[in-house]
Amino acid sequence: MSPGGGACGPASKELRPSGFFEFIENLTWGWALIPLLVVFSLFITMMSGFVQFRYFFRMFRVLSPRNRTGNANSISDREALLVSVGGRVGGGNIAGVAVAISLGGPGAVFWMWAVALIGMATSLVECTLAQLYKRSNGDGTYRGGPADYIVYGLGQRFRWLAVLYAVCLLMAFAFGFNAFQGNTFAGAVHESLGIDRMWAGILLAVLTAVIVYGGIRRIAKASDVIIPIMAFVYIGLALAVIVTNITELPRVLWSIVANAFGLEQAVGGGIGAAVSQGLRRGLFSNEAGLGSAPNVAATADVRHPISQGITQSLSVFIDTIVICSCTAFIILLGPVYQPGIEVDGIALTQQSLVSQVGSWSQYFLTVAALLFAFSSIIYNYYLGETALKVMTAQPVLVHVLRWAVVAVVFLGATAPGATAVFFFSDPLMGLLAVVNLMAMIMLFPTCLRLLEDFRQQLKAGIERPVFQPAAFPDLDLDHSAWPHAKLAQKQVASALSPAASAT
Template structure:
């Protein structure tokens, strides 16, 4: 009980109202500074996704995107959307869209920085916030603090959220004990993560597109079968988002808070997770992977989260609570907030199909997210050990992550989400401070990329003419 109380208190600080508005403000400022690249460069983002090949040291742009999407597309896309609607009403969906739109610029900044300051360790590309904090800011203790925080969050605090949602969905659909589900997850996960980054990349590039397209297809079927509800649902989202709806008008603050919090939990823009796989990409210019990662935020939130939201709202299969705990809307009496909302939504249109489909989708979504968590944790272990990665330390990390994954599958969802929110909040705080201070090199890289494109070139990065220091890989190792 003491642990739960402490985590709740910590989250009240990490996710207080000022923090929510700071995150929105940072994304908006980056959008202005990049001249809304998330709009100007959409065509280029899509083109770059399929450019480039993997190498012995790195992965292709698409593989890096797939690993990043593995982390972004998880339980937040199903259970997270449901909780946003439960606590913030339908208006929370709008604020999820808002943080995705402006967050795409934050994703560009952090992923471009990861490429600029990446290194080559043990024959593999490594990078992320710890690396760009040390090289770009020159503050080693701050870099080590982020690496340690990321390691704790990725290996201990956050895997349980994913495995808990898998277990809940499977139990609801098939009546399989969470203990059995937890064992299956651990066995499959162990097979992949003990195979290293290449096996993670290959698994991600197969699973992620398959699961995302299948999920979106089912949502389109649900929307098509309820198409007459489209105008009223869109109107409800916008009215609720700005506090003018008769039913949800009193939830304006909660709509913004839960929309932003669950939006960030889902798309991870600015969190500091996306830069890790971004740094592993084999590209000729950092801005290339920055643009690819910016588009991954759209895929996660504007496509997949919207699919969940529309299925729930079009069918009316949701509950919403007021801040005092009283129910404003209770269309699913006795159904706990989480995957059950989406399962009920699909079952209402396709009887007998929803529970099983959502359980399978949630398994793939959350399972691949845990894969990405492992990769991020391994990268930060590598940083803390200065590239001299000890196999014993790596194997210990794998065992710890498997234990916390199993623990999360077999324990209460409220505590799992509380731990997950705490882990996310710590990383967001540290990374946002860093990318605000370090934005200039990423902006210079963007300008350089755009200049070379206008000259008809395939952009190649050289940090020296731009005045960017400590970009050692690009100065010494990249073959121009």
């Protein structure tokens, strides 16, 4: 049920919160949070000069080996990207998209695309801010996220807000969403292979323990292997379905657009259902603006904060425009989907795939569910560890958290009813999204300053702009977190001085 790896968004019917948490959910997801995120994403897109489209092709530079730094301990921007993609991409990309189509019709896919394209700008801003205010661990690695840009960007008087954010992050992601991931994986294994949930839970718990005890470096290394395999195999399968049904593709594309604007009505609620389901699925899947991905973005060793912001925009694109679209085409090109008939999400995707490529594909989806769940679990754990360090510096509590997460994963897998205990996850995720959104709004002018600095360096002919923290003396920055600055200071100064004199 996490945004990147869960079912289909807040408050599934069987896990309705009550009392205080229901009140929190109504104040966030139930009222104005989704429209506010969409409006703010549009605002950022326009004020930044459509930055996600201007630097779209630059996003793919992260895949080049040239971006790797000389520090063996550091996390590269590519590794940070893949950890982030692993968190965004989860069971929701298989089941959640199916639910969105079932409830909102093919038009939901169009609005899912739309919110992803503007959400790329939101992700750029929050991940740029996380990079700007990151702190060095002293060993070539870094830490940061919304809690840090609240404390160092807004000031110590807002530390209580950072602690509130950290508590919500820890409880929602490290515990709540990891229980649901374990439940999703064990259910898929039991349904397709008949394997008892106990054994699936043991396997997932052991794998989780091995990775989380290696810290962020092992998490990054694991993601560097798992995520490309997971993504490329799933994309390849979807492409096979598309090629097999290539003559039907124009019809499906037309139904997506027509249903999105009410020219065709596939489900009750018409265009309203399409817009609602598409926006929800897009936001829950790519997490843009929710304040989770910046915690991973801050770990990367990059030359300029905007560089990691651009990179994280690519993770939104991969998650929604690529992976979610794969699921959508598998469903809409197959004979199983019938407009207006509600079907369980994972069952609709599974049946659609089986009808296209054969019964063996249900076993593939089981493996995909494992990879998707596992990548989300290690991502969610790291978010919990980051949150814990905001609240306390006691190292022993990190070990307590690790074993607690392993136990929660096992509990969620073996006792499906136990996930009801974590009904607070969605309301707390809504609350941390509100906190993050407020901080982003207040710090957006600072992000625009960084964007202007990045553009000026590109204009001056610097192919890979370098951030100079000394040029921003009014900001509370950790200068030791920018080792490239001194090495490139002369290059930047000499390149910018002719441009400055010319103006």
